[in-house]
Amino acid sequence: MATTEIVPGRDQPGLLSRLVGWWGPRPFIQLAVFVAVVALFWLLGANVADTMRRIGVTPGFGFLERSANFEIGESVIAFKAGDLYIWAILAGLINTIKVAALGCVLATVLGVALGVAGLSGNLLLATLVRWYVELIRNTPLLLQLFFWIALAKSFPPPRQALSAFDALFLSNRGVFVPGIVVDGFSSRTLLLLVAIVLSYGLYLYTTYRRRRLRFGNGAIASLVLLAAAGAAFPATGATLVLDMPVLGGFNIRGGYSLTPEFAALLAGLTVKFSAAIAEIVRAGIQSVSRGQWEAARALGLHPGQIMRLVVLPQALRVITPLITSSYLDLTKDSSLAVAIGYPDLVSIINTTANTTGQSFEALAILIGIYLALNLSVSALMNVYNRRVALRGDVSR
């Protein structure tokens, strides 16, 4: 105990040595492989640039600011022939996001319902769900899309449109569903709505941080949110009108119309991924061992409580990552839109490549967008997984 020796130098390895450690054994062979890969891509890139110059196309992204001389079948943002390519691509991206987001919601609703139906304990219903899932899973999505588009195009013309409850019309011009129209929407309405949603979010966040968030107060807060949002419209002089589609003359007016292509793509994605999600829900709930159910029952919880407090929190740990990758697959598979004529991102990119000859740049944009989307979602997923893994591990 007499002297404490002070060791000079760092107690942590430096940046360089950490880099060398990370690079690992056989540094020069690795470097050679690296150089070879880079050289290969350089060579391929140079060939592409050469070919482009030979056919009279300047490599680069300058074409984005030229005007695109094609129409887009349907678009959320206004687009007409003559607008810039960059707007065309943006319109395609928004179309992709639109169908993918709606598809995720509908597939989840249908898939969870099917998964629960499959676990209901009713033999007939479970068998039916089983066959639905097998049938959908074992045929290609593209085949199902071809079927849906053929079906959507074979509906009668608007005058003889098939209708359900006079609210849903199926015709060869598209599918018409009731919509909600806002009259007299002003910036005050928007501000009030934003304020309501923000305070809802703040309430949820603070109660969650204080660990007071329960199912009950969460549900009440959501109801209050809906009521307040509903009241915000008349309070600021705006009115919400339910806009029903009506058959008039040779067409159907009012409501919200889906083009046959959009309706077919949405139906196809929903049905295909509802089968996948039903399987995920089933596997998730079955991954919670029977002992957990029995123990919860022994504690005197009733079935609803068992599901909410014991089974679902554990099942969600299995379900969430799988369902997220399903959503990613759905978004990627929405690219099959190109085969049935829905103007999604891939279809616009394809048209762009064909009309400008800049196929390399166009595909680079396409792959870049999908990659950014995928990587950001997987990064979020990793964060989530780390959290549930931490909370799940008792020893930590």
Add this chain to the structure above:
Amino acid sequence: MSLVDIASLPLMRRSFDWKPLWNGLFGTRLNTALTVLTLAFLVWLMPPLARWLVLDATWTGTAQDCAAASGACWAFVTAKLRFILFAFYPQDLQWRPAAALVLLLGLLVITAQPRFWRRELLIAWLLVVGLCWALLTGTLTGSPVPSNQWGGLPVTLLVWSVCFGLSIPLAVLLALARRSKMGGLRTLAVLFIELMRGTPMVAILYVAMLILPMAIPGGHFVDKTVRAILMITLFWSAYVAEVVRGGLQTIPQGQEEAAKALGLGYWRTMQLIVLPQALRQVIPGMVNLAIGFLLATSLLAVIGIFDLLNAARASTTDPKWLGFYDEAYLVAGVIYFLFCFGGSRYSRWLETRLRAPHH
């Protein structure tokens, strides 16, 4: 067990046990309600379906006969089945794709049985795939057929088996690189795998169509099917690599250390110790992947290759038989379903068999 528990007496077990079935259908009030609702749905669904499929269907005749009836047109299927199976391959030479189909299916059935899993099978696959290719092009028999006239089920199966087969060795290398201590190789493998898995297959097929001809000197002369096979192989290898990596992770570190202690080098360790165990682990996963890949080959239709699905679609544009979509897609769907449903059943059987202690 009390004496009154007659249900468990051996004598009573003879007859069929109705109790689980009864409980499953009418056990509780909720169950009864569900059964009634499901039955109502079936009663609503089944009669129109049966009428379309059988009662009102046209079995023989022409398109006019079919148009007169309201049911399915099976006459269309008899007339166009050959087209759906072989597409635009010259009629008088269709024995060649038919032979290729029989060869591939036969080898698939043999491969499915674990007792045939040895080195010779690998050679058989190489030979058969080469032979099928030669049959389709006609190098052995004369009268060559260019690949833009190939089509139907043989093309689907050939592209599927070639791409899946080629992707496996590539995937093993990728998986090993992703788990290696060499940071540079690891980064390359991660980049490649994530790039491929983050991209839709349609985009990969467009790369094969649009970029490859520009990137490879003389690429314009490379056949479209070959370009598609090249890109699909790269694409699938990323997915296979992730499955192989899952298998590699199940092998305890001690195995590798023991091999090193015995003086085996890296490649010998992998070849003799790690990979045989890891690959055995992932066989059911590979079968599932193969099923997904078979479904994914239908995307070839997007770039205008006449695989099974595209052939079915093209069959509906015949002026003599115009617009029988439902029947054409039903036939293609049944073929896909038979392969994939059979495959998933097989995968489940294989899993239990491989988990058995001996073998």
